[in-house]
Amino acid sequence: MLKGKTALVTGSTSGIGLGIATALAQQGANIVLNGFGDTDGAQAAIRSLGVKVAYHGADMSHASEIEAMMKFAADTFGRVDILVNNAGIQHVAPIQDFPVDKWDAIIAINLSSAFHATRMALPAMQAANWGRIINVASTHGLVGSAEKSAYVASKHGVVGLTKVTALENATSGVTCNAICPGWVLTPLVQKQVDAKALALGLSNEDAKKQLLQEKEPSMQFTTPEELGALAVFFCSPAANNVRGVAWNMDGGWTAQ
Ligand code: NAD
Numbered sequence: 001m002l003k004g005k006t007a008l009v010t011g012s013t014s015g016i017g018l019g020i021a022t023a024l025a026q027q028g029a030n031i032v033l034n035g036f037g038d039t040d041g042a043q044a045a046i047r048s049l050g051v052k053v054a055y056h057g058a059d060m061s062h063a064s065e066i067e068a069m070m071k072f073a074a075d076t077f078g079r080v081d082i083l084v085n086n087a088g089i090q091h092v093a094p095i096q097d098f099p100v101d102k103w104d105a106i107i108a109i110n111l112s113s114a115f116h117a118t119r120m121a122l123p124a125m126q127a128a129n130w131g132r133i134i135n136v137a138s139t140h141g142l143v144g145s146a147e148k149s150a151y152v153a154s155k156h157g158v159v160g161l162t163k164v165t166a167l168e169n170a171t172s173g174v175t176c177n178a179i180c181p182g183w184v185l186t187p188l189v190q191k192q193v194d195a196k197a198l199a200l201g202l203s204n205e206d207a208k209k210q211l212l213q214e215k216e217p218s219m220q221f222t223t224p225e226e227l228g229a230l231a232v233f234f235c236s237p238a239a240n241n242v243r244g245v246a247w248n249m250d251g252g253w254t255a256q
Helices: 015-026 037-045 063-077 100-128 149-169 188-198 205-214 226-235
Strands: 008-009 030-034 053-056 082-085 131-136 176-181 248-249
Touching: 008 063, 015 037, 015 082, 015 131, 015 188, 015 226, 030 037, 053 063, 063 082, 063 100, 063 149, 082 100, 082 176, 100 131, 100 149, 100 176, 131 149, 131 188, 131 226, 176 226, 188 205, 226 248
Parallel strands: 008 030, 008 082, 030 053, 082 131, 131 176, 176 248
Antiparallel strands: none
């Protein structure tokens, strides 16, 4: 379905980003990966699907590096047809103790990076009258949780940015939508499981159960594969008129 298209997925060396990049590659899209950690492993996994893959190591907290990444993607593959703004980080602390540098980093990486990549991707999408922008927000783009001020603020911001991007392009072939996952067992959430296990003297399995019990009636983690399938739907012709939604995939978290 996506043969000949190019998808750039930020923060795609692990977790949800890699899951979405994999699902788009399975539909034939060439992929530009970004993120830290096992960059060779991520590239090899995508290349094994028979598509072209490129990697750019831009740090999403710097506008100038995001600009360089967008230029690199356009130079390598012609243009970016699908932009997935996925890179994100978390820090947990009450507001009065929240480190200012962590606040700044979370707003920059989770929210401002999506603005910068979007503003640079739009002109070519508008010229082609086709584009898909998918913002990975969170249930925390829809509801709050204690001790996650920067994350919740950034994700509510991402949902707002999604609506405005969708509206400004509503009469064109460029759509923008957000995905709002509940708990997904990636390195980002494993850190929170580890903290809970340590604080409460629980095993890894019991800490996971407790995390789910607090928020997700389904008692199941959402998987990167399920989120990848939703991203593929947003890129399909059936989603031509799906614009500005914040689609939760959260085991009932926000239905409560
Ligand atoms: P993860 O830690 O597995 O992946 C994060 C990715 O972002 C990695 O590739 C990492 O290298 C990259 N990254 C981090 N800082 C970066 C920076 N400064 N510049 C470039 N890349 C950077 O986490 P994940 O759980 O897959 O998270 C992906 C997205 O999904 C995030 O936006 C997160 O907020 C969101 N999300 C996660 C969950 C969950 O339960 N895991 C739930 C809802 C939303």
